[in-house]
Amino acid sequence: GRRVLCYADLVRLAEGPQNIPFNESDPDAGVLLHLTGNMDRYIFGFNGQTYDQSQPVRYPYGQRIWVTLINDTMMEHPIHLHGLFTELDSRPDRLRPLKHTVSVKPGEKVHYYVTANERGRWAYHCHLLYHMEAGMFTSAVVA
Secondary structure (H helix, E strand, C coil): CCCCCCHHHCCCCCCCHHHCCCCCCCCCEEEEEEEEEECCCCEEEECCECHHHCCCEEECCCCEEEEEEEECCCCCEEEEECCCCEEECCCCCCCCCEECEEEECCCCEEEEEEECCCCEEEEEEECCHHHHHCCCEEEEEEC
């Protein structure tokens, strides 16, 4: 008899901050990020690399990017992107909600769009700070 709120329940009512329109256009590019980790050594990262090993994720200015996050670990990771909104692709029949942080459950694959409309270098990390400090941190560059 309980009801649990999930991402498929969220809906955007109108254009969001910074006049991000609801955009049905195809993405210009795609980014695939695997959320990785080793519980024995307590190291986490993106695509098997910790921050000191990684290169920034590149988002060309003005482009619409289709991002896929795949959680290869047995822990949930709330992934936080500074400076840009994500359009969560949770229900194709509704306006996609805008989020800064997207939770990715163990073994789950999540898709969202990013409109690269803010130039700069932005932090991109797991919002569980002990995972961030253990390496699940990189940056996103919009240029």
